[in-house]
Amino acid sequence: SLPSVRGTHVESLEKCDMAEGSCLLRKMEISVAEAEKRTGKNAVNMQETYTVYLIETSVTEGHNPVPDSLWRRYSEFELLRNYLLVTYPFIVIPPLPEKRAEFVWHKLSADNMDPDFVERRRIGLENFLLRVASHPVLSSDKIFFLFLTENGWKEAVFETGFLAKSDSRLKALNATFRVKNPDKRFSELKHYSDELQSVTSQLLRVRARVADRLYGVYKVHGNYGRVFSEWSAIEKEMGDGLQSAGHHMDAYAASVDDILEEEEHYADQLKEYLFYAEAVKAVCRKHELLQYELETASQDLASKKQQQEELAAGTVRTFSFKGMTSKLFGQETPEQREAKLKVLEEQIKEGEVTVTEKTLECEEFVKNAWKDIERFKEQKDHDLREALMSYAVMQISMCKKGIQVWTNAKECFSKM
Amino acid sequence: MSAGNANSLTSSGQQSIEEVSHPLSAEESVLSSPDTANADLSLLNGTPVDTSSPASSSSLVNRLQLDDDLNGETHDLFVSVDDPKKHVSTMETYITYRVTTKTTRTEFDLPEYSLRRRYQDFDWLRNKLEESQPTHLVPPLPEKFVMKGVVDRFSEEFVETRRKALDKFLKRVADHPVLSFNENFNVFLTAKDLNSYKKQGLALLTKMSESVKNVTGGYKLRSRPLEFAAMLDYLDVFTQKLGTIDRIAQRIIKEQSEYLMELRDYGPLYSSWAAFEGELQKPLKSVSECVTSCATALEELTDDMSEDFLPVLREYVLYIESMKNVLKKRDQVQAEYEAKLEAIVVRKEEKIGVPMDVEKCQDRMECFNADLKADWERWQNNKRQDFRQLLTGMAEKNIQYYEKVGQIVRSMYKSQV
Numbered sequence: 001s002l003p004s005v006r007g008t009h010v011e012s013l014e015k016c017d018m019a020e021g022s023c024l025l026r027k028m029e030i031s032v033a034e035a036e037k038r039t040g041k042n043a044v045n046m047q048e049t050y051t052v053y054l055i056e057t058s059v060t061e062g063h064n065p066v067p068d069s070l071w072r073r074y075s076e077f078e079l080l081r082n083y084l085l086v087t088y089p090f091i092v093i094p095p096l097p098e099k100r101a102e103f104v105w106h107k108l109s110a111d112n113m114d115p116d117f118v119e120r121r122r123i124g125l126e127n128f129l130l131r132v133a134s135h136p137v138l139s140s141d142k143i144f145f146l147f148l149t150e151n152g153w154k155e156a157v158f159e160t161g162f163l164a165k166s167d168s169r170l171k172a173l174n175a176t177f178r179v180k181n182p183d184k185r186f187s188e189l190k191h192y193s194d195e196l197q198s199v200t201s202q203l204l205r206v207r208a209r210v211a212d213r214l215y216g217v218y219k220v221h222g223n224y225g226r227v228f229s230e231w232s233a234i235e236k237e238m239g240d241g242l243q244s245a246g247h248h249m250d251a252y253a254a255s256v257d258d259i260l261e262e263e264e265h266y267a268d269q270l271k272e273y274l275f276y277a278e279a280v281k282a283v284c285r286k287h288e289l290l291q292y293e294l295e296t297a298s299q300d301l302a303s304k305k306q307q308q309e310e311l312a313a314g315t316v317r318t319f320s321f322k323g324m325t326s327k328l329f330g331q332e333t334p335e336q337r338e339a340k341l342k343v344l345e346e347q348i349k350e351g352e353v354t355v356t357e358k359t360l361e362c363e364e365f366v367k368n369a370w371k372d373i374e375r376f377k378e379q380k381d382h383d384l385r386e387a388l389m390s391y392a393v394m395q396i397s398m399c400k401k402g403i404q405v406w407t408n409a410k411e412c413f414s415k416m
Numbered sequence: 417m418s419a420g421n422a423n424s425l426t427s428s429g430q431q432s433i434e435e436v437s438h439p440l441s442a443e444e445s446v447l448s449s450p451d452t453a454n455a456d457l458s459l460l461n462g463t464p465v466d467t468s469s470p471a472s473s474s475s476l477v478n479r480l481q482l483d484d485d486l487n488g489e490t491h492d493l494f495v496s497v498d499d500p501k502k503h504v505s506t507m508e509t510y511i512t513y514r515v516t517t518k519t520t521r522t523e524f525d526l527p528e529y530s531l532r533r534r535y536q537d538f539d540w541l542r543n544k545l546e547e548s549q550p551t552h553l554v555p556p557l558p559e560k561f562v563m564k565g566v567v568d569r570f571s572e573e574f575v576e577t578r579r580k581a582l583d584k585f586l587k588r589v590a591d592h593p594v595l596s597f598n599e600n601f602n603v604f605l606t607a608k609d610l611n612s613y614k615k616q617g618l619a620l621l622t623k624m625s626e627s628v629k630n631v632t633g634g635y636k637l638r639s640r641p642l643e644f645a646a647m648l649d650y651l652d653v654f655t656q657k658l659g660t661i662d663r664i665a666q667r668i669i670k671e672q673s674e675y676l677m678e679l680r681d682y683g684p685l686y687s688s689w690a691a692f693e694g695e696l697q698k699p700l701k702s703v704s705e706c707v708t709s710c711a712t713a714l715e716e717l718t719d720d721m722s723e724d725f726l727p728v729l730r731e732y733v734l735y736i737e738s739m740k741n742v743l744k745k746r747d748q749v750q751a752e753y754e755a756k757l758e759a760i761v762v763r764k765e766e767k768i769g770v771p772m773d774v775e776k777c778q779d780r781m782e783c784f785n786a787d788l789k790a791d792w793e794r795w796q797n798n799k800r801q802d803f804r805q806l807l808t809g810m811a812e813k814n815i816q817y818y819e820k821v822g823q824i825v826r827s828m829y830k831s832q833v
Contacts, residue, residue, distance in 0.1 A: 200689075203689070206678060209681075210679060210682055212678075213671060213674050216675070217671045220664060220671055221668065224664055227657055227661055231661075234650055234653045234657075238803070396822055396825050399818040402814065402817075406811045406814040406818065409811045410811035410812060410815065413807040413811055
């Protein structure tokens with residue numbers, strides 16, 4: 001029996017039961033049922049064509065399942081995801097299907113409007129929603145619920161003020177800073193994510209080339225169809241066998257389209273984890289930032305305390321311009337020193353609060369993040385193993401088809 | 417070097433041979449039984465035969481006979497070409513092949529022969545056959561010239577391909593009701609020192625060949641009889657189609673080779689992924705091994721196409737060339753006859769009483785036509801068999817490839833589930 005190719009609703013539900021707390025998927029069925037082309041005017045009043053996706057939900061609690069549906073664009077999914085990224089920085093946020101077709105092999109369309117691409121994207125978007133809806137933390141998010149059920153969700157999401165946080169988050173993520181005592185676990189995790197990204201993108205690239213070559217092999221056999229037909233015209237006894245064998249060669253050549261379309265599902269599964277790796281790196285980065293902020297605050301506090309000491313003792317332990325100037329221009333008056341000490345005391349009090357807060361924040365983050373990372377690792381191992389196995393099943397099915405066609409052809413040849 | 421054993425190209429109908437009581441069955445018991453496959457064979461006259469390959473009696477018979485009883489003809493002459501060996505001398509390096517003959521024909525002094533011949537000798541034989549039997553279709557030889565630097569004349573693949581073609585050539589001659597009785601053929605199969613025969617320039621020409629040799633060209637053919645015109649038309653189209661099939665086969669080989677190259681990059685990636693995973697290490701490694709094994713199966717399929725499929729196609733192109741030449745000669749014979757016939761009418765009118773050799777010409781033409789028709793039928797039958805075998809062989813190789821790959825993936829899957 002074929003293992004499930006994608007995270008189906010049932011599978012997500014199973015995962016949901018394993019998670020703590022109730023998740024949305026228990027109470028509600030979610031699917032991205034259809035895709036449609038729309039035309040309209042964009043922000044600069046130009047005519048544009050875009051695709052919308054139908055989100056269907058059905059509340060399963062209670063006696064009467066209440067079905068609901070609304071249409072959403074890809075950009076709205078992006079908005080939702082950005083909100084989740086900012087709001088839950090300690091969670092590995094499920095990725096969206098790719099914006100543009102990448103790792104395309106020769107005959108496959110790179111056009112966003114291509115119906116096969118749209119179909120795969122529909123499946124990817126559904127997968128995204130199911131992942132969020134079965135997540136122990138994300139599934140209870142109000143904005144997510146509104147996204148699924150409320151046409152006017154955008155107002156709500158902007159009201160959260162996440163955009164401002166988003167800007168500062170982006171700024172921080174792009175900044176370069178060095179952490180003095182990096183957390184070993186997070187460094188290892190970041191390193192793992194880098195390696196996962198690298199290997200999956202290499203795999204996707206080579207797989208596309210493999211698909212291309214396979215396509216070529218099959219299609220060239222189609223030429224046998226025509227030449228056998230032409231040849232059979234000048235033969236007497238051999239004619240029938242040749243002609244019918246030719247038809248099987250045509251069938252063989254045609255069969256590769258379905259085979260490769262199915263294999264795209266496998267590529268999509270690899271892509272999901274390529275993008276997941278990026279989400280993991282975001283969590284690591286956020287942790288690094290928090291760690292850095294903590295270290296900075298601690299450093300600040302330490303130097304303030306030192307200044308306090310120096311001022312109180314009247315000695316200059318370390319070189320400072322203040323010290324130099326006071327040597328050059330004479331020492332401060334006791335009143336000045338008193339004022340300074342008072343300021344320092346305040347700053348130290350504030351600093352200590354900051355450090356405590358930051359420490360707590362860091363610890364909370366690490367605790368929550370690591371919980372989700374463990375959950376992610378299990379999910380990853382399970383999903384990728386299934387993906388590999390269903391890929392194997394595809395190959396077995398391809399072989400069966402090949403044997404069938406060539407056996408038919410052989411029979412025709414033997415009747416020549 | 418592997419000696420050719422019964423393969424799909426040169427032996428069919430293995431079952432029928434063992435069933436029918438064999439003219440040579442009395443002698444078979446002297447040869448090594450299938451159990452002592454590696455024992456030395458010895459000829460009935462005690463001369464040891466050098467065998468470097470297992471030769472059970474049934475497989476030896478299979479190797480000697482080309483195909484099924486075509487027209488219910490009795491087979492009393494069996495030949496085979498095998499055991500290629502390299503000879504290095506100061507002057508040159510070349511390959512010789514063992515040519516084995518078993519026969520009950522009285523034209524042969526001994527019932528068995530085994531001697532070594534090189535390509536030159538086959539070429540000599542073919543030329544002699546064409547010379548001496550111009551009204552018959554002589555089977556083709558594999559290409560004489562190979563581009564040095566492009567093809568390795570001493571590689572196992574090349575030698576084996578050539579050996580198969582030489583074997584086929586000899587068997588086709590042996591199966592021919594006229595060519596097989598040709599004296600040059602006899603000499604080729606039996607003479608210890610072929611070179612001295614060659615030097616003697618033995619005039620082993622038949623009366624017919626003398627006569628045809630003397631046909632002067634330059635006469636224009638009035639009208640070709642329909643059946644021969646049809647043959648030419650057929651050959652033209654057939655050549656075209658063979659050319660197309662050759663190109664398609666080459667293209668398939670090219671695409672498969674490139675597919676193979678990509679697979680060779682693909683497999684190891686799963687391995688390098690496995691290196692930094694925990695739970696996933698096992699399935700990833702097994703996928704990697706799986707891809708590598710499948711690549712090997714693909715390589716075998718591609719090699720088979722190159723070594724078995726293409727050479728047979730090309731051989732038929734040569735065959736067609738020979739056939740066309742024979743048809744041309746026939747045209748010339750007919751043209752001369754027609755010209756002489758016309759001359760009679762003229763001479764009759766001019767009242768010159770010189771006996772014409774018109775009857776001789778007519779005779780010649782009618783003989784040629786008959787021989788050609790018979791050979792054409794024979795050729796058509798052989799062609800049908802050959803292509804049936806070739807194409808079913810190709811289909812079979814593909815089936816085996818998919819079965820192999822399916823097996824590899826299935827067992828990988830079972831080990832992981």
